[in-house]
Amino acid sequence: NAGVTQTPKFRVLKTGQSMTLLCAQDMNHEYMYWYRQDPGMGLRLIHYSVGEGTTAKGEVPDGYNVSRLKKQNFLLGLESAAPSQTSVYFCASSYGRGDTEAFFGQGTRLTVV
């Protein structure tokens, strides 16, 4: 029972490089989310999706893009990484939106130098 799986777990990027974080869930959830966690800031929503083929901006979307071509996958892209994007990124999925709990992946620690 995998739940939510994120790849990679760790990554170091140089400023200006691009990368894609992969998220896969096997629970047939409609809703998927990308968060970033920074010290003292809690979890802040970057982008989310309410179903296959849909995406929407969250609280801190600038510098990121997402795609949800398949229901089970949600991809987060950084086109031109900046040191301010150094963070721990979490993907999550849920059955409902604002009234059910979410299941989180184990996180991706990204460092931009």
Place this chain on the structure above:
Amino acid sequence: DQQVKQNSPSLSVQEGRISILNCDYTNSMFDYFLWYKKYPAEGPTFLISISSIKDKNEDGRFTVFLNKSAKHLSLHIVPSQPGDSAVYFCAASAGNYGQNFVFGPGTRLSVLP
């Protein structure tokens, strides 16, 4: 401006005693609340929830209390165990309005043997 606040960054409690973690919110439209627990290098995991139609919800050693007039909720852990040492996040949403959850900054609980 943070809509969900956890004003204690850290809390230390002796094993066997009660742990009380507090959370305050500013948005009166919030009607659904969750607590998550997070261990280092892992994703958050759901702990307990409460909706605005209740003022208390209990699950084993964990009880969440909601005071809507004060816009305050608290998580009680009785008795506290060393394995409870983790970061606890409070999250709130206007679920009936289809809104996403907003997370607090977290409180690090240390349960001392």
